[in-house]
Amino acid sequence: MTITFQNLLPIPLKDRFLQRSSDIWNTTIQFEESAFIKIKAPSGTGKTTLIHILYLLRNDYEGAILFDSNPIKELKDFELATIRQQKLSIVFQDLRLFPDLTARENIELKRILQDPYYPKEMIDSMAAELGVTHILEQRAGLCSYGEQQRIAIIRALIQPFSWLIMDEPFSHLDNENIDRAANLIDRECKKRGAGLMITDLEHDTHFYYTRELNL
Secondary structure, three states, X not given: OOEEEEEEEEHHHHHHXXXXXXXXXXXXXXXXXXXXXXXXXXXXXXXXXXXXXXXXXXXXXXXXXXXXXXXXXXXXXXXXHHHHHHOEEEEOOOOOOOOOOEXXXXXXXXXXXXXXXXXXXXXXXXXXXHOOHHHOOOEHHHOOHHHHHHHHHHHHHOXXXXXXXXXXXXXXXXXXXXXXXXXXXXXXXXXXXXXXXXXXXXXXXOOOOOEEEEO
């Protein structure tokens, strides 16, 4: 699935963004499936806004986003649901875990929303790799933010996807845990031939990026 931005501008921030240079806003750019994209975005430049628009959580924007050749504003509800279940997986900056469910239950809910891509045993395998096996049966709301980030990453990887979209996914992880998470993400994306799009504040060397862009 290709992703295309066509003269995209969030209406509430339109005047501010028209006055500055950006590789994303108010331009046309296309991302091919299997590309690894890094979008550098200082605070206040709209990276979370971009993620929310891309996932169709808000539609207060000018221009268009196309999945393949289809404008996302024209997608029917069932088409959007299918894309979210099979094509587009996401790690939000605020993670959006259910605090009263266990870490395992948060992951398992995502795994069984569609025809499972992986058996349930893969949860334990990924948890062991990221060092969070000990909190799988703990309520997510009682986990540290770094533990929650790793649970959110596993939840995103357990479903099928053509694109993995991540908004500051490593902000509360130390270098060792970042390396573990990045290795798992890289392997899963390449196994599926999927694209990766990460927004963050600075340049990083966690992945071999196809393109690095400034928001």
